[in-house]
Amino acid sequence: MPDKIDKVNLPEKFAQIPDYWNPRIVGELNGQQVKLAKFKGPFEWHHHEQEDELFLVVKGSFDMEFRDKTITVNPGEFLIVPRGVEHRPVAHEEAEVLLFEPATTVNTGNLAQNDRTRTDLERL
Numbered sequence: 001m002p003d004k005i006d007k008v009n010l011p012e013k014f015a016q017i018p019d020y021w022n023p024r025i026v027g028e029l030n031g032q033q034v035k036l037a038k039f040k041g042p043f044e045w046h047h048h049e050q051e052d053e054l055f056l057v058v059k060g061s062f063d064m065e066f067r068d069k070t071i072t073v074n075p076g077e078f079l080i081v082p083r084g085v086e087h088r089p090v091a092h093e094e095a096e097v098l099l100f101e102p103a104t105t106v107n108t109g110n111l112a113q114n115d116r117t118r119t120d121l122e123r124l
Helices: 010-015
Strands: 024-029 032-042 053-059 062-065 070-073 078-081 088-102
Touching: 010 032, 010 053, 010 088, 053 062, 070 078
Parallel strands: none
Antiparallel strands: 024 032, 032 088, 053 078, 053 088, 062 070, 062 088
């Protein structure tokens, strides 16, 4: 067995994240990445041409806004946003969210790079 096999303690990892909308990688499998991020406030409207995204709420809650509806995601719930679907996450209070998505996924999707774009993610 490889030496790098170990469990991930989510509360410990989230405690290492001091900012919002800045995902960190905590695992990888089959070309996918498991990321953790804290959400607070609104993000930008965007979509991803090639990637589906899974958002699992660990603590807090957030609204996923779509052009035709809003879905509130609470602790222990997840939401999958299919590729090509425009969306905007909004957290009214701090939320801790696990993301599962292809390693190629850039957090701002189809938008031109801006101050929230993260392409070289930190590993926790």
